[in-house]
Amino acid sequence: MFFWSLVLIAVGIFSSFIYGRSRIKLNSKKQGTKSKSLPNYYAQYVLMWCLFPALIVYFSWAIFQEQIIQNIVISNFEYIEGAVYNEGLLLAEIRNVANNLSFADGKSIEIINAAAHYSSLRQISQISFYTSIIIIMLLGALYASQKLKPEFHAQHTIEKYIQYILIFCSSVAIFTTIGIVFSLIFESLRFFAEVSIFEFLFSTEWYPFIPIREGQTAAEGSFGAVPIFAGTFLVMVVAMCVAAPLGLLTAIYLAEYASQRVRKIVKPLLEILAGIPTIVYGFFAFVSVAPFVKAFGQSIGIDASPTSALAAGMVMGVMIIPFISSLSDDVINSVPQSLREASLGIGANKAETIKKVILPAALPGIVGAFLLAISRAIGETMIVVVAAGTAPNLTGNPFENVTTVTVQIVVALIGDQEFDNPRTLSAFALGLVLFVITLFLNIIALQIVKRYRERYE
């Protein structure tokens, strides 16, 4: 359906363009005056008045059609007394019958009726969709064609419209942020209506079980996220222990010691490391590093969990090595050459210059790079989902199994997502915490780096 409507729109805008062009030529000939802009601008004007209303109709149909039809079908559904219905399952069943995915025989009569209703509504919606697109395009073209007079300044108007489009494009980023903030806050508020915020932030018991049946008393969920935060912190510390020295030393070597040729080879290789999808690192952690950590733990007499914080953290460290090394490389390179030369000039050797002059000078930038890397590590999902555990565990031992914020978000949202229980909503509360912390780290890091840059400019 939507493919053919795109064809329809394409045909519409093409013909409106042709129409606009010939119309303005005709009009100016009739009046015997030259038009104020080139004919193409008038054509574009008609085209825009044709295209944008049509697009609005198109998207509102695409977004709302299914929901409206479903609401009508459900509200007209002939409920049988006494039977219990799950709305989602019921809808899925009606849709399947309507689309001939599952055979109608064996289904109850009310579902078959509803499916017929559903199909007929779909048909009505399709027909009215096509007619309304055609009508709206005609109306748009009609409105625009009234303005097609030689004295009308089409070019100015077009350029104004283009400005509006560009402003819309740049505000998408703002809409995205607003969308993120509002969806997180809205769902989190629903979560905190059921679970107190103090319990969430300060309690150490995380048992996100909710009663499956009504009246079930055995499982009363408790949502204290401290063990999750602690696990995230532990994995992050392990990752930074791997990435900070390796990344920084690599950056120092590349910036200060390596020849041009080595830089040319190593930098793209590190970029490969940075471009590898995180799920690949997860696989690596799962099949190589975790068994190794377990064997290593056994050899020194520690019983390591197969989903230890150490394995996940080490691989995550590898993932952020290129991140740290490229940022630190930039920072070290932007230390002014005069500092280097002054230090070498009074007889310091290279290592001393680096340790006593360059690193202190570059320190703010390096700290900024580390903060960005930390925010990366905290928000990283796939490595920990595959290689770390799902059970919360308040521990400082990296050989033990821990869980992280991102893992808990995934765990809460895999499977059936009913948005009325705190278990699902907890994902949004955890997401809010994650968002706030990473945003905070980023703002600080960017500030530090910016100030550092300004100092040497």
Add this chain to the structure above:
Amino acid sequence: MNNSIAKEKIVSLRKKRSLEDMRFKYYGFTAMCLSLAVLVFLLYTIFSKGYTAFQKTIVLLEVDYNQEVLKLTPDSSDEDMEKGKFFRVKKQAIENFFPDLSKSDIKLVKKLFSINVDKEIKDYFLDNPEVINTKQQIWVTAHSDVDQLLKGNSRRDVPEDRRKLNDIQLSYVDQLVEENRVKQVFNNFFFTKADSRHPEIAGVAGSFMGSLFTLFTVFILSFPIAIGASVYLEEFAPKNRITELIEVNISNLAAVPSIVFGLLGLGVLLNVFGLPRSTPLVGGSVLALMTLPTIIIACRASLKAVPPSIKEGALAVGATKTQAVFHHVVPLALPGTLTGTIIGLAQALGETAPLIMIGMIAFIPNIPTGLTEPSAALPVQIYLWVESAERGFQEKSAAAIMVILIFLFMMNAIAVFLRNRFERKW
């Protein structure tokens, strides 16, 4: 006397200092080598675990296409042939697979074959209807357990109760190997089939198509929006609070964890707008929002690289600002923006977490054909296979990683090619 001691001290100090210098240099060198060694080890792990997935094990099976068993006649119509009783033919073939099988043995033999064998027997017959009432030797797919055993991925020296195949089945497999009734061939299923519960017939075709559709959506949404946004910010935007806000916003969005974008997709696109779950349309929209900052930053850099003299020249001969920008600056910056977009797409291709959030993790056993159909995506498929308990899926996940890495490599190669071919030095 004093002098020579002082000299000695200086010499030893200098030695110490230059040693320190050397040591520091080697620390850096070792760190760099370690990082690269991890990369090599990672690629080696993937290759060594994954290359076996490109082969499958097939077994020679003698099938008797008896017309009575099939309930067909040589002149049945095509439609009737579809309905032939092929499962009975298969049952018979398995019963006669080895001479003198008891009932319990037949059950064990049956487990050596893939679930797909019924279909293979049927397809062979539909392709060659003349084989009715003859006995045919057909190569059919073996069960994943046999496959893994012959590839050496599962071990036979563990106790029987911890093995998938018991001792009798092992002896059957050995007998097959001895009689040359089993061999390994190229695994076409891996490239032509979608996901399956059975490792031997699971493939990446479905998730690959899903990823393509997702990337298409990302491109359609993010490329025009990114160009619009960067042209506005670079060329038109007045220097004021709002512009600054937008810029800060973009740089902060670039660092928001991808999983948060997944929550955005779930909370807004699925729950508020009611877009269809698990579809490339929603996945692509979320990833487009995620990659937008990356692409915008690249676009702005390439717009900045166009010398102002070009715009000024256009303005001088009477073009309006819009004309100067869209007729002269943007076309010159286009190769750079395309390169940036491809790099953004490569990032989107490997992204897993947001797709899980919007339900692209569902088990989809067929190949998607459109943007609004439920589908899987390559990285999510890898995740599903990594998490799967079945041993046969591990090599599949490594092989799927190879596919995605090759894909990524190609995209980056195209980006580099574009940059080298079209980038102008002013």
